[in-house]
Amino acid sequence: MKLLLLTGFAWLVALSCIAQTKTTTTLETEAVLKKKIALACRLTDKDQIKRMNELHQTLFKKVTRAVEHPASYELVFENSDNTIIGDLAEFVKFERLCCPWLVFHLTFQSEEGPISLEMGDSTETKEMVYLVMELNKLQQPASK
Known part of the structure; x- marks a missing residue:
């Protein structure tokens, strides 16, 4: 025993x-x-880096949920407005300068429905998106 x-x-x-x-x-x-x-990261201008960081802070507070796909992450914004649309466009512009290898898909649902931003196109880029965007800090909705 x-x-x-x-x-x-x-x-x-x-x-x-x-x-x-x-x-x-x-x-x-x-x-x-x-x-x-x-x-x-190829983004070197200090003002652009500052603005990109501000966009990270602003946009991520408005994410309703993060959806994990096999090769990417999708950020969903349920409460879309013109500010989010402009911020998302600017965010993608800066991220394309910083990480030109990253693929973005911006989707607008009909009738003022949610907007989603999908980033990544491989397991490697998916992991980079997770780390860079610090998706682990996003609050996940409670399971129903």
């Missing part, structure tokens, strides 16, 4: 160590990827 308990405890410790290693590795990978993204 003691052997069984010790074996179980040993497995628990081993699994805990593996989980910790995986978490540390994931965080290290994210840090390296963020650094590469920052170095790859």
